[in-house]
Amino acid sequence: MAKVKYYYDADTLSYRKIDVKKSDYYKKTVFGLFTILLIAFIGFIVFSQFIMSPNERAQKRELDNLKLHYELLSKKMKESSSILAQLQERDNNIYRTYFEANPIPEEQRKAGFGGVNRYKQLEGFDNSLMIKNLTKEVDILSKQLVVQSKSLDEIVGLAKEKEKMLACIPAIQPVKKEDLTRMASGYGMRMHPILKYRKMHKGMDFTSPVGTPIFATANGKVVRAQRSSSYGNVVYIDHGYGYRTIYAHMSKIKTKKGKIVKRGDLIGYVGNTGLSAAAHLHYEVHKNGRAVNPINFYYGDLSPVEFAAMQKAAAEEGQSYD
Incomplete structure (x- = not known):
């Protein structure tokens, strides 16, 4: 049963019934429904930011997994670079010195990575910087490994000649x-x-x-x-x-x-x-x-x-x- 509302009439000193027009009633009803729908829509938008679909969850897990693998790979790259740096140091200051070969300049070991933007195709993605950095680290390490491999091949050749070389270096007095x-x-x-x-x-x-x-x-x-x-x-x-x-x-x-x-x-x-x-x-x-x-x-x-x-x-x- 609808509630009946009254108002106090000061002229007659009595309460009078408030007559509500149907048009006003419908307006209030429509306005109330609109308000409810608006609140519900805003709530949906807000909560949708926190509630992901199964597909979105799967993509997020894959992205998190890739980031974890990137961090692990980056750590291994740094360890490999450190080991290679030690090998390069021994190569220049021990192996090549022992066999009287000229050391390999640092510029030659790291040459070929200036000028042209070789990583332009990797731009425009959400994680472009991460991908570019890792790709560059891989390229630098690969280049240094090629140079070091050729150096070690040269050292092996020099080692095979070492006995012959030692026999050709003056080592005794010319008079007994x-x-x-x-x-x-x-x-x-x-x-x-x-x-x-x-x-x-x-x-x-x-x-x-x-x-x-x-x-x-x-x-x-x-x-x-x-x-x-x-x-x-x-x-x-x-x-x-x-x-x-x-x-x-x-x-x-x-x-x-x-x-x-x-x-x-x-x-x-x-x-x-x-x-x-x-x-x-x-x-x-x-x-x-x-x-x-x-x-x-x-x-x-x-x-x-x-x-x-x-x-x-x-x-x-x-x-x-x-």
């Missing part, structure tokens, strides 16, 4: 210890005995009696065996790998140009030919066209004590024999 009178003059600035001025003495002088045997200090090929005005009877041996040795002031040469010699082969005898003040052997070692101190190439037949004694004698400045 028991045949030496003394080590007369070392590498460095010395007074020339004939020219009487200080000049660079590019080798070491070993005094021994005339006729003392002289031996090749490493495997190689004789590239010169003749007489010269300054060195007298002299022999040059090319050992390969940038090494060359010179044996000067011989009394007699016992080899010839083009001959292949082994370490320890007889190549001549101590003498006093050329610009020489006394019987001795002048011995030089060259690396890549530059004379180096021969004292660093006697590790094949000197004890630490003997090496220390020779090093001390070689350091004394005096007059050379040539």
